[in-house]
Amino acid sequence: MQVEPAVLITFLVYFLGMLGLGLLAWHRTNTSEDYFLGGRSLGPWTTALSASASDMSGWLLLGLPGYAFAAGMEAFWLAGGILLGTWLNWLLVARRLRVFSEAAGNALTLPEYFTNRFHDKSRALQMISAGFIILFFLFYTSAGLVAGGKLFETAFGLDYKMAVIIGSVSVISYTLFGGYLAVCWTDFVQGLMMAAALVAVPLVVIDQVGGLNQVIGTLEYHNPELLSPFTNKEGDPLDIVLILSLLGWGLGYFGQPHILARFKGIRSQKDMPVARAVAVGWSGICLIAAMFVGLAGFVYHLETGMKVDDPEQIFMVLVGTLFNPVVAGILLAAILAAVMSTADSQLLVCSTAFAEDFYKDMFHPEADQKRVLWIGRLAVVGIATVATLLALDPESSVLGMVAYAWAGFGAAFGPALIISLFWDKMTRNGALAGIVSGGLMVVIWNQFSGGVFDLYELIPGFIVSCLSIVLVSLADQSSSSEAQGIFARVKRNLDVVDT
Numbered sequence: 001m002q003v004e005p006a007v008l009i010t011f012l013v014y015f016l017g018m019l020g021l022g023l024l025a026w027h028r029t030n031t032s033e034d035y036f037l038g039g040r041s042l043g044p045w046t047t048a049l050s051a052s053a054s055d056m057s058g059w060l061l062l063g064l065p066g067y068a069f070a071a072g073m074e075a076f077w078l079a080g081g082i083l084l085g086t087w088l089n090w091l092l093v094a095r096r097l098r099v100f101s102e103a104a105g106n107a108l109t110l111p112e113y114f115t116n117r118f119h120d121k122s123r124a125l126q127m128i129s130a131g132f133i134i135l136f137f138l139f140y141t142s143a144g145l146v147a148g149g150k151l152f153e154t155a156f157g158l159d160y161k162m163a164v165i166i167g168s169v170s171v172i173s174y175t176l177f178g179g180y181l182a183v184c185w186t187d188f189v190q191g192l193m194m195a196a197a198l199v200a201v202p203l204v205v206i207d208q209v210g211g212l213n214q215v216i217g218t219l220e221y222h223n224p225e226l227l228s229p230f231t232n233k234e235g236d237p238l239d240i241v242l243i244l245s246l247l248g249w250g251l252g253y254f255g256q257p258h259i260l261a262r263f264k265g266i267r268s269q270k271d272m273p274v275a276r277a278v279a280v281g282w283s284g285i286c287l288i289a290a291m292f293v294g295l296a297g298f299v300y301h302l303e304t305g306m307k308v309d310d311p312e313q314i315f316m317v318l319v320g321t322l323f324n325p326v327v328a329g330i331l332l333a334a335i336l337a338a339v340m341s342t343a344d345s346q347l348l349v350c351s352t353a354f355a356e357d358f359y360k361d362m363f364h365p366e367a368d369q370k371r372v373l374w375i376g377r378l379a380v381v382g383i384a385t386v387a388t389l390l391a392l393d394p395e396s397s398v399l400g401m402v403a404y405a406w407a408g409f410g411a412a413f414g415p416a417l418i419i420s421l422f423w424d425k426m427t428r429n430g431a432l433a434g435i436v437s438g439g440l441m442v443v444i445w446n447q448f449s450g451g452v453f454d455l456y457e458l459i460p461g462f463i464v465s466c467l468s469i470v471l472v473s474l475a476d477q478s479s480s481s482e483a484q485g486i487f488a489r490v491k492r493n494l495d496v497v498d499t
Contacts, residue, residue: 008329009329010333011333014336015170044271045274047184047262048277049279050188051279052279053191054345060198060290061290062316064078064079064294065294066294068291068294069298069301070233072225072227072295072298073229077238077247079287082283082287083284085250085251086279087280088250090279092418094263096421096422096494097260097263097421098263099490100421104486107264108264109349109356109357110257111357112357114420114435115361118427118428119483123361123362124432125428129413130358132439136404136439138383138390140402140405141346141350142390142391144346145167148336148343149163149164149167150310150313150316151163151167151332168391172384191282193330193333195286198286199285200331205293206292209299215295215296218303219298219299226295241454241455244456245454249456251459253410254415254418255416256406257413293314297315297318315335350383355376356372359372359375360375404442404446406458407456407458408439408461410462411438411442412436412461415434415465416435416438416469419466419469425474429472429473430469430472434469434472436468438464441457441464442461
């Protein structure tokens, strides 16, 4: 495959720009708190777009358009569940976590928050939580590298495995240097690029096929079931298990460490309303546009005979077919932006868990911040290497790998976090029971299929975790005075701001 020089140049300019932001952040990163949480200094716009861009990842430009291309409006339930989850996460969790994490010993990581919130002297909460983070993020980061591999394979005709390695090196480079600030600054730029690309592509496709009415008319003529969110493309009613599974993606938001880190890193809880509006607005626009990429792309495929071997490549195929090389390079760079904006956040959270929760808190509590900072940087390289090895299978599905990791985090951490922010009677043992039972339920449920086991594993995992937390906490009632004191102080702080 011959590569257009303009496309290659665009990619190089983009990559150099991201690396430049990483080097700039390097000069602002002096301590482990700077590296892992940016000194809690970022404003609402950067925080919101960074959280949203790191949330959506490559599946927004590959997985969701591919789903809409293959199944039509069935994808509506997935998009709707995600948008609802985004809104509820910002509404219920963001502000409280910002205040609670600071009150709980200025906790930098989610495992550290749980440990300090419940005054867990054994640090079992911290060790188990950090273990789950590293395990599930290996799969999640691998999904991003698979998306990057598909991009470079399509755009440059590279061997898939070589493409994955190039994508991995790209992400490691600026995350290694700049940490949280580099990740958030680059995510801000990448979020704008993703939104612009997702809006531009379906508008051009719709114009090419004769307008929106033509798109709808062609879909109705070819298969009207593609326009119904209540039936599959064969015309059979959607199973309630499938609808609940798609909507259930929204539950995952409450437990995603890379998104929750943005809530802890915002400069003030007073910035939350603006950040929430920006994040939900961006997500709504991008989700709708991504579905239109798939639907309009399907119509263009019907009318022109455009070859699409893999539905998850529909965005890239449309860009390569309809746009001149310079514009195509910019739009394809948006996919790289989507991949990098999530992979960098995941690598940072993994390295934070390793450096802060394992290395410093478990084994070397006397380590100074400079040493912890460098341990975190080394962990970025090590974890990225393992994730790259997992991503080398070219048959890997971006959406499938994301689904498993998303469920693991949502079930393990979501209930524990929400309940810890609202219920003062939750205990350390209750938190431990919820995290372990939720995470294990996802792993176990995923091993079966058919009937009720077709339900997305996040939902049973979330329910089991909630029940475990409540029942164990009520039976235990060993909540420490320190934990009660943290809850009371935060409650007063929140009430003062509200008034």
